[in-house]
Amino acid sequence: xxxxxxxASGGESARVMLTLxxxxxxxxxxPTIVFDEIDTGISGEVADKMGRIMKDMGGSMQVICITHLxxxxxxxxxxxxxxxSDSTTKIDMLGEEERVKEIAQMLxxxxxxEAAIQxxxxxxx
Numbered sequence: 001x002x003x004x005x006x007x008a009s010g011g012e013s014a015r016v017m018l019t020l021x022x023x024x025x026x027x028x029x030x031p032t033i034v035f036d037e038i039d040t041g042i043s044g045e046v047a048d049k050m051g052r053i054m055k056d057m058g059g060s061m062q063v064i065c066i067t068h069l070x071x072x073x074x075x076x077x078x079x080x081x082x083x084x085s086d087s088t089t090k091i092d093m094l095g096e097e098e099r100v101k102e103i104a105q106m107l108x109x110x111x112x113x114e115a116a117i118q119x120x121x122x123x124x125x
Contacts, residue, residue: 014038018050022057032062041071052074070106074123079103100124 018038034055047092050051051072057063058077062099067073079094080101094102100120101112108116 012041014042015046015050018053025057025061030061032064033057035063035067037066037067037068039067039072041068044071047071054090068106070103070120070123073106074103074120084112 018035021033021035021038024030033082040049042050043086047069048071052075054065054072055075055094056064065072065076068113073079079102080091080097081090081094081098082089084090103120104112104116107119
């Protein structure tokens with residue numbers, strides 16, 4: 001028998017961790033839960049499903065998720081951009097248009113395309 005960290009891929013570990021945290025949070029009625037890059041090693045449909053699980057959890061508690069995946073970022077009610085400026089960490093709450101641009105950047109990198117903007121708007125519906 002292997003330990004999970006030895007036998008599971010990054011994506012499998014992420015899904016197991018989300019399941020465990022979701023069950024723990026529900027049974028203990030936690031007011032807030034933080035996911036720090038729980039989406040490591042996943043993408044596509046799995047990322048979308050994990051985002052929906054976290055959104056559902058947000059109906060009964062505050063969920064804070066640090067992510068680089070647009071499928072997950074688009075599920076939140078609020079979106080913050082965290083960055084460094086002059087060796088100081090800063091955080092800005094994004095408005096609707098800023099959020100579209102941020103998710104488009106997650107999709108296409110630094111060169112935001114019209115296709116990425118349209119895809120970001122679709123994810124945010």
